[in-house]
Amino acid sequence: MSATKLLVLGIVHLSGGAHGYQVRSELQNWRAEIWAKIKPGSIYHALKKAAADGLLTEHAEPGNSGPERVLYRVTAQGRDEIVELVRDGLRRTHDPTMLDASIAMLPMLTRADAIAHINERVARLEAELVHQAKWREHPDRDIPEHVRDQAELWAGHARTELEWAKRLSKRLSEGAYTMADDPGSWRTAPDPLQMRF
Template sequence: MSATRLLVLGVVHLSGGAHGYQVRSELQGWRAEIWAKIKPGSIYHALKKAAADGLLTEHAEPGSSGPERVLYRVTARGRDEMVELVRDGLRRTHDPTMLNASIAMLPMLTRADAIAHVDERVARLEAELVEQTTWREHPNPDVPEHVRDQAELWAGHARTELEWAKSLSQRLAEGAYTMADDPGSWRTVH
């Protein structure tokens, strides 16, 4: 639910306010159903839940040829939640869905904040690789061989992710992307 919540809050925020159908269309355009495993119904549920939690406000608008529509806007609490979810997704390992959602909303952070959380991910991945290497070099004889092979697969994924995270941190340090504290960011555009 966190990845869906993050993406819903982010799209509503970036839109300056949106209807459920707009949020759904935007996320479908991003192909979020693939990389964030979002189902259309979960978008509407996330909007209602975020409104109930005080992260979004709801404004009824007359429909042009049908029932009223609900326009959602992000509250200050919702912006804070969104930023914290991006931070959490960047530093938490073993949750690719949340990482993908956090990357999609990366510009919600200041440059220094983004670098700090990506670097925290780097440190966690490095520590996990050391632990995995030790475990693989001194395996418990009771652990089946195919499980040890699975650890090799995980270590390969972790090495690739580590390389990617280091590269992202470097690109951010070199000025990649328009971040929250840059001119022209979502914070400075009206």
């Protein structure tokens, strides 16, 4: 649910406000049903739950020759929740769906914040690999051989993820992406709700 919540809040925020159908369409364009395992019904549930929790506001709008539609906008509390979810997804290992959602919303963090949480992930992966290596050197005799092979598979995944995380941290340090504290980011762009015409 956290990945769905993060992506739904993030899409609404980055859109400046969106209807449920817009959120669903955007996530389908991102193919989130594959990498985040999001079902269409869970999108609408996440929108309603986030509104009930004060993370979104709801604004009824007349539909185009149809029923009323609800426009959702992210609240300040919702923006804070997005940032916390991205941080958590970056540092938490063994949750690839949440990692994918966090990478999709990475520009919600400042550059230093993103680097710090990715580096925390690096440290956790390194510690887990050390622990795994010790276990493989002296496995419990009662553990079947195929389970030890499974541990080798996990270690391979972890090594690949570790190298990827180090590269991402380096790229961010070198200025990749427009992050929350960069000119042109969601934080530095004028808020359409505050603009006067």
